Amino acid sequence: MFKKLLPVMIAVLVVITLILIATYFLWDVFMNKDKTTDPATEAISSVKHVTPKPPSAAKVKSLTVTLKDITTNLATKNKIIVVGFAFVLENKAAMHEFTDLEIKVKSVINQTLADLTVEQVTGSAGQDTLKSTLMNKINAFMEEGKVTEINIPNIITQ
16 A cells, blocks of 8 residues: 555655745745846945935035136137136045146146037036036046036136
């Protein structure tokens, strides 16, 4: 009789094992829907509730480099621009690197302005475009830190 029950017992154990395995995988699929494997999504969700503390005015002032009265021709014929910039940098090392590379920064500014027309630099949209273009070009060669903000305290087009 034991020999007759052995195949039935093995079949029952196999069926139970398959049911348990299927249950485990279904549980894993349905209960972990909110978890993603995308690292970017996980990074965003991990810092969703974190609010950054804005830097103090003294810290911003200590990390700001000012370039006054840069004058150059615009792409528009017989038009010039006189503009000043205040660059806020990420840290002290970036500030020192920026001051060491000031000639290169001025060259990038002159080249960028020479490609623009009066219409492209006027208005808030034009200034925002100029600031973002300069930030991208300058951050491309900065190694110790980055420019975090560019302010335009004065701008005159003639």
